[in-house]
Amino acid sequence: MPRLVIISNRLPITINRKDGELHYHPSAGGLATGLNSLDQSLERIWIGWPGQEVNDPEEQEVIRQDLLEEGLVPVFLTQQEISLYYEGFSNKTIWPHFHYFTQYTTYNDEYWEAYQQANRKFADATIPLIRPDDLVWVHDYQLMLLPAMIRQAFPKVSIGFFLHIPFPSYEVFRVLPWRKEILEGVLGADQIGFHTFNYMRHFLSASYRIAGFEHNFGKLTVGNRLINVDVFPMGIDYDKYAFPEINLNGDDSSFSIKQLAKGKKLIISIDRLDYTKGIPNRLLTFEKFLKKYPEYHRKVSLMMLVVPSRANVDQYQELKEQVDKLVGNINGQFGTFDWTPVQYFYRSLNFSELITLYQEGDIALITPLRDGMNLVAKEYVASKEKSKDGVLILSEMAGASNELMDALIVNPQDANGIVDAIHQALVMTEHERRWRLTNMQEKLKKYNVRHWAATFFKEQKKLMEKQQDQQTHQISAEEREQLISKYRTANKRLLMLDYDGTLMGFHNDPQAVQPDGELLDLLQQLAEKEENQVVVNSGRDRHTLQEWLGHLPIQFAAEHGVWVKKDKDWEINSSLNNKWKKEIRPVLENLVERTPGSFIEEKDYSVAWHYRSIDRDLGEKRVREFRDVLLYLTHNLDLQVLEGNKVVEIKNAGVNKGKATDLWLNGTDWEFILAIGDDHTDEDIFKVLPDSAFTIKVGLDRSIANYSLPGVSEVRSLLKEILAQ
Numbered sequence: 001m002p003r004l005v006i007i008s009n010r011l012p013i014t015i016n017r018k019d020g021e022l023h024y025h026p027s028a029g030g031l032a033t034g035l036n037s038l039d040q041s042l043e044r045i046w047i048g049w050p051g052q053e054v055n056d057p058e059e060q061e062v063i064r065q066d067l068l069e070e071g072l073v074p075v076f077l078t079q080q081e082i083s084l085y086y087e088g089f090s091n092k093t094i095w096p097h098f099h100y101f102t103q104y105t106t107y108n109d110e111y112w113e114a115y116q117q118a119n120r121k122f123a124d125a126t127i128p129l130i131r132p133d134d135l136v137w138v139h140d141y142q143l144m145l146l147p148a149m150i151r152q153a154f155p156k157v158s159i160g161f162f163l164h165i166p167f168p169s170y171e172v173f174r175v176l177p178w179r180k181e182i183l184e185g186v187l188g189a190d191q192i193g194f195h196t197f198n199y200m201r202h203f204l205s206a207s208y209r210i211a212g213f214e215h216n217f218g219k220l221t222v223g224n225r226l227i228n229v230d231v232f233p234m235g236i237d238y239d240k241y242a243f244p245e246i247n248l249n250g251d252d253s254s255f256s257i258k259q260l261a262k263g264k265k266l267i268i269s270i271d272r273l274d275y276t277k278g279i280p281n282r283l284l285t286f287e288k289f290l291k292k293y294p295e296y297h298r299k300v301s302l303m304m305l306v307v308p309s310r311a312n313v314d315q316y317q318e319l320k321e322q323v324d325k326l327v328g329n330i331n332g333q334f335g336t337f338d339w340t341p342v343q344y345f346y347r348s349l350n351f352s353e354l355i356t357l358y359q360e361g362d363i364a365l366i367t368p369l370r371d372g373m374n375l376v377a378k379e380y381v382a383s384k385e386k387s388k389d390g391v392l393i394l395s396e397m398a399g400a401s402n403e404l405m406d407a408l409i410v411n412p413q414d415a416n417g418i419v420d421a422i423h424q425a426l427v428m429t430e431h432e433r434r435w436r437l438t439n440m441q442e443k444l445k446k447y448n449v450r451h452w453a454a455t456f457f458k459e460q461k462k463l464m465e466k467q468q469d470q471q472t473h474q475i476s477a478e479e480r481e482q483l484i485s486k487y488r489t490a491n492k493r494l495l496m497l498d499y500d501g502t503l504m505g506f507h508n509d510p511q512a513v514q515p516d517g518e519l520l521d522l523l524q525q526l527a528e529k530e531e532n533q534v535v536v537n538s539g540r541d542r543h544t545l546q547e548w549l550g551h552l553p554i555q556f557a558a559e560h561g562v563w564v565k566k567d568k569d570w571e572i573n574s575s576l577n578n579k580w581k582k583e584i585r586p587v588l589e590n591l592v593e594r595t596p597g598s599f600i601e602e603k604d605y606s607v608a609w610h611y612r613s614i615d616r617d618l619g620e621k622r623v624r625e626f627r628d629v630l631l632y633l634t635h636n637l638d639l640q641v642l643e644g645n646k647v648v649e650i651k652n653a654g655v656n657k658g659k660a661t662d663l664w665l666n667g668t669d670w671e672f673i674l675a676i677g678d679d680h681t682d683e684d685i686f687k688v689l690p691d692s693a694f695t696i697k698v699g700l701d702r703s704i705a706n707y708s709l710p711g712v713s714e715v716r717s718l719l720k721e722i723l724a725q
């Protein structure tokens with residue numbers, strides 16, 4: 001079993017100093033409680049900050065030894081790091097920005113500098129502990145540069161990254177001056193996980209638009225590495241909340257909570273003090289409710305628990321004052337001698353108090369303006385396992401709303417909607433409360449925190465196997481040797497080479513990919529050898545191939561097999577006609593008119609619509625729109641539609657690179673065949689070649705070729721090696 005190496009900003013244990021003494025207690029917040037519930041049988045180490053400034057080396061050593069027993073490794077942050085990296089870049093830049101509070105985003109180079117250095121500090125603490133077969137998990141927005149730093153030290157180790165907060169829309173993310181560095185940091189990981197599909201697609205969109213990485217159903221290739229981006233909604237330790245192992249009656253404060261709840265309907269509200277949680281909005285909504293429904297005065301109370309958090313960040317201090325004031329206003333306005341409408345606590349609760357609150361709460365009012373997941377919502381539902389009684393009102397802006405559809409889902413900005421939901425919850429029948437809770441509980445039981453971790457773990461291992469497969473698919477030194485030795489002894493050799501993406505790199509302007517001197521020399525020398533027949537089998541038109549390569553002693557297939565040049569002249573595939581062009585052309589012209597930047601390429605017996613320099617998503621939308629029209633037309637006209645890399649090409653049916661390849665296969669007993677190509681039109685070549693041929697796919701995509709090479713420069717090196725024989 002590989003070990004799990006977890007790195008998060010905060011350890012699940014926080015240290016507090018009281019009267020000069022150090023105290024250890026569990027950290028608040030979803031990440032710590034969630035990850036701490038993981039299967040303890042898995043060997044793991046956890047590296048992170050213990051939440052307290054400790055400068056004395058002797059004291060640091062004592063803490064290190066204490067934590068070691070729990071498999072925890074502390075990273076000590078200095079006061080300056082805490083204020084610039086944690087309170088600064090993490091909580092004044094990324095946190096507000098990723099939660100769409102862009103008015104709070106602080107742009108400060110000093111913070112950014114500190115963020116980089118602190119990520120380096122976590123890397124320095126982690127790297128010496130990593131073993132090559134470990135599974136490394138980096139967590140959250142404080143450590144977005146860390147995956148790439150670990151990758152640099154361990155090119156092969158498997159790294160997972162999970163973001164616990166939302167990943168914002170590309171339009172918001174792009175505003176950050178450090179967007180590219182942040183993305184590249186995360187892309188150092190092999191598997192990247194998010195709570196919801198929306199966060200995932202925002203990330204993929206940013207990776208494409210900012211760093212140029214295209215994806216295929218969440219899989220993308222960075223350099224030589226396959227990356228998996230996916231959704232892994234985090235669950236809770238269901239049983240811990242459903243069947244709490246505590247004696248509720250023996251606990252004084254739990255008893256008091258029960259007393260408070262007696263004879264009234266209790267609405268509970270539990271969050272860290274954070275502007276993302278929408279606490280002031282919630283209070284204003286409750287005020288609205290009390291105004292609209294006076295009949296509920298003295299019958300309903302809001303028990304609001306606000307857990308202190310990030311107290312040194314300005315907005316959090318301001319928020320505290322705002323909340324204090326709002327609570328005062330409501331209580332002053334509506335309170336009576338025997339009823340306090342808002343019971344407000346600014347502190348954290350111990351587990352038994354928290355459970356009592358969950359169990360006593362008739363309604364949980366959870367209305368964050370944005371929230372990565374929100375585990376409180378899930379914990380509330382689980383704690384109703386026995387009673388099956390309670391109503392969850394949940395913001396649609398919390399990641400959890402994607403799973404808890406049977407809650408009363410509200411828009412946190414729609415105060416009237418929430419007032420209605422509170423009323424609906426109060427009058428809801430017992431039957432409805434039960435079925436809503438039961439449905440949600442079923443989900444939470446299955447998709448618990450262990451399931452979350454196990455799925456992430458399983459997918460990361462599956463990915464490792466896939467990556468391994470790709471590595472083995474890549475031609476090894478030994479196989480290269482076999483290829484060379486076969487080449488050496490053969491007297492009749494066929495070298496069938498694609499052009500774009502194989503011999504030359506890809507470019508937005510197809511005419512800008514003229515062969516360079518090195519390529520011309522290479523082809524010239526290969527073709528000069530008497531035993532060799534070099535064929536460039538390309539989708540390009542014959543005029544371009546003629547102009548660029550026509551002077552070389554090589555043969556050609558152009559336009560995906562429409563034209564062939566074996567001797568001096570170009571010959572056409574006899575089954576072709578181009579009468580159909582006048583019907584297709586207007587369809588493509590309409591595409592160009594509506595899509596600036598796209599263009600039509602007309603070849604002798606085919607027409608192509610290129611969208612390589614426009615937004616890929618827009619291009620694909622256009623292709624989808626026109627696919628039906630094209631299919632209808634092409635069916636009547638016996639044509640085929642080839643969807644290539646940012647291009648749709650229409651031509652006569654039954655003509656492709658493979659058919660053209662047949663022209664070289666028939667009649668010659670080749671003793672050595674090598675075919676190299678990069679896109680799916682080259683698969684037609686690989687298909688028709690005999691098993692003895694060496695077929696090589698350029699890139700990491702799936703292929704029926706025997707081997708793969710990463711890119712154009714590796715193709716050229718192989719050809720040079722062959723030439724040296």
Ligand SMILES: O=P(O)(O)OC[C@H]1O[C@H](O[C@H]2O[C@H](CO)[C@@H](O)[C@H](O)[C@H]2O)[C@H](O)[C@@H](O)[C@@H]1O
Pocket residue numbers: 009010028029030031032034140141164165234309310371372373374375
């Ligand atoms: O460490 P702090 O600065 O005190 O903040 C506490 C944690 O808050 C954030 O929690 C997020 O993760 C939860 C679990 O995935 C999720 O339910 C919630 O919506 C998120 O806000 C933060 O991501 C953690 O790093 C902090 O430790």
Ligand SMILES: O=c1ccn([C@@H]2O[C@H](COP(=O)(O)OP(=O)(O)O)[C@@H](O)[C@H]2O)c(=O)[nH]1
Pocket residue numbers: 027028029030031033034270271272307347348349350354373374375376377379
């Ligand atoms: O006094 C408290 C109140 C809450 N929590 C825990 O803090 C976590 C809050 O996680 P959530 O995902 O709701 O929000 P976050 O604070 O991570 O943004 C939950 O597991 C709560 O059980 C806690 O430990 N002590």
